[in-house]
Amino acid sequence: MNIQPSTFSLGGLTLHRIDFDPASFTDADILWLPHHAKLQPAGNKRKAEHLAGRLAAFHALQLHNLRHIPDIGDSRQPLWPQDVYGSISHSGTTALAVVAKHPVGVDLESIFTPEMANEVVGSVVTPDERRVLEASGLPFELALTLAFSAKESLYKAYSFAASELPGFNEAQVIALNAGQITLRLAEAFSPALAGEMCQVHWRQDGRQVITLLSKTLQSA
Incomplete structure (x- = not known):
């Protein structure tokens, strides 16, 4: 999938942004995700959005020296590493993620x-x-x-x-x-x-x- 990563600051935190082209998505793209099997029933639009969000989260976690891709919880929430908080959002062809040491929502x-x-x-x-x-x-x-x-x-x-x-x-x-x-x-x-x-x-x-x-x- 074609993506363009970038960052910006808001509220004293660094947000990671992924602009993506859903038309360029292929099923092979989600094999990068450890939990890719959970996404198999979803349509391509949902898979592309999910992938973009997890890519943004992966970059955000690297700011905290963590190489981690959040799994999907029982309520479909991202599962973050211990001792950090994170949030993901997507709309249209853009996904955002942010990570902090205190509760955070984007x-x-x-x-x-x-x-x-x-x-x-x-x-x-x-x-x-x-x-x-x-x-x-x-x-x-x-x-x-x-x-x-x-x-x-x-x-x-x-x-x-x-x-x-x-x-x-x-x-x-x-x-x-x-x-x-x-x-x-x-x-x-x-x-x-x-x-x-x-x-x-x-x-x-x-x-x-x-x-x-x-x-x-x-x-x-």
Whole structure:
């Protein structure tokens, strides 16, 4: 598969990016993965995305002097080496990965169209959150995509602490500016973490947004 690796910084961390051409993928490409047999039932699109994500993860782990390719867990989550945390995301023909010594989550999303924003707004944010988004000065479709993506990054970073599969109302957007989103956790996410807040960094990349939770939770 044809790929183009690169790196960039966000939130004080180095993110590894793989841009890839799904049309160039062949089944032989995934033989590089130790867990390739688990991917055999998947279609080529899924295999190409998975491979790109694991390539990004492999490069990210090398920054920590680890030569490791994350396997697939029982809940389809990447299995990271002991004492490190990592996160993978992909959208379109791009995959991202980041590794840190503390919980970390990254998400890559295409910016919602006006039609999509109208369709999902009620399931992504509450009326109070919507007012925060509208007060940010950002186009509403961009702001809503950022809220969606920031919550995805949060859930990726702290899914191990969640009571169950979290919903979008279990974290609230309380601030949004040109570089950061502040989220507050609800009791339904985890009673032990109720009221905790975290900062999610973001950047726009063409018609996509990247969000990254790279700091530990802080009490309100």
